[in-house]
Amino acid sequence: MKAYIQIxxxxxxxxxxxxxxxxxxxxxxxxxxxxxxxxxxxxTVWQTEYVTxxxxxxxxxxxxxxxxxxxxxxxxxxPNAMPHPVRLIMNVVAxxxxxxxxxxxxxxxxxxxxxxWSGGWTTETVxxxxxxxxxxxxxxxxxxxxxxxxxxxxxxxxxxx
Numbered sequence: 001m002k003a004y005i006q007i008x009x010x011x012x013x014x015x016x017x018x019x020x021x022x023x024x025x026x027x028x029x030x031x032x033x034x035x036x037x038x039x040x041x042x043x044t045v046w047q048t049e050y051v052t053x054x055x056x057x058x059x060x061x062x063x064x065x066x067x068x069x070x071x072x073x074x075x076x077x078x079p080n081a082m083p084h085p086v087r088l089i090m091n092v093v094a095x096x097x098x099x100x101x102x103x104x105x106x107x108x109x110x111x112x113x114x115x116x117w118s119g120g121w122t123t124e125t126v127x128x129x130x131x132x133x134x135x136x137x138x139x140x141x142x143x144x145x146x147x148x149x150x151x152x153x154x155x156x157x158x159x160x161x
Contacts, residue, residue, distance in 0.1 A: 004150075004151065004154070005151045005155060008064075008148055008150070009148075009151065012065045012144060013065060013068070015061045015140075015144055016064070016065025016066075018062075019058040019059075019062030019065065022054040022055070022061070023058050026051045029047050029050050029054075030051055033047035045126050046129075049123060049127055053129075053133075057137035057141075059141075061140065062141070063142065064145045064147070064148040068148055068152075092156055095152055096153070098149050099146055099150065099153070102142050102145050102146045103146050106138075106143045106146055107139075112135055113132055113138065113139050116130070116135050117132040
C-alpha cells in the first residue's frame, strides 16, 4: 500500500510539472504571437490553437497534483466538527464519489481519444493538428486522478489521527 501511494504521488508530481511547463510554454507562445502580429505585421497560424490546447491539457494533467496537495476548494466546517470515525466515513464516501465521477470521465475521454486516433481526425484549421494529440491529456490526466483518489482513500485508512 505504501509503495502504491509513493508511486502514484510521484506520478502526480511529474504531471504537475508537465502542467507547469505547458502553462509556461503557452505564455511564451502568446508573447511570440503578439510580437509577430503587432510588431512584424505577420500572420499567425498555430499559436492560438496551441495556447488553447496547452492550457486545457495543463488543467487535466495538473489535476492529480492538485488532489495530492489538497489544493482544491474544500468546505470542511462540518467534517471538522464531527468525531474522527464520522469524519473518516465522510471523507471515504466523498473520495468514492470523486473516484466514480473521474472514472466515468476518464472512460468517456478515452473513447473520444480512441475515435480521434482511429478516425484520423484533425482540427479544421490551417494547422490540421491531429485531434488525438490535444485529446490525450483528458484520459491520461483524469486516469491518474482516479489512481490518486485511490491513494488518498488508502491514506485515510492508514492515518490514525
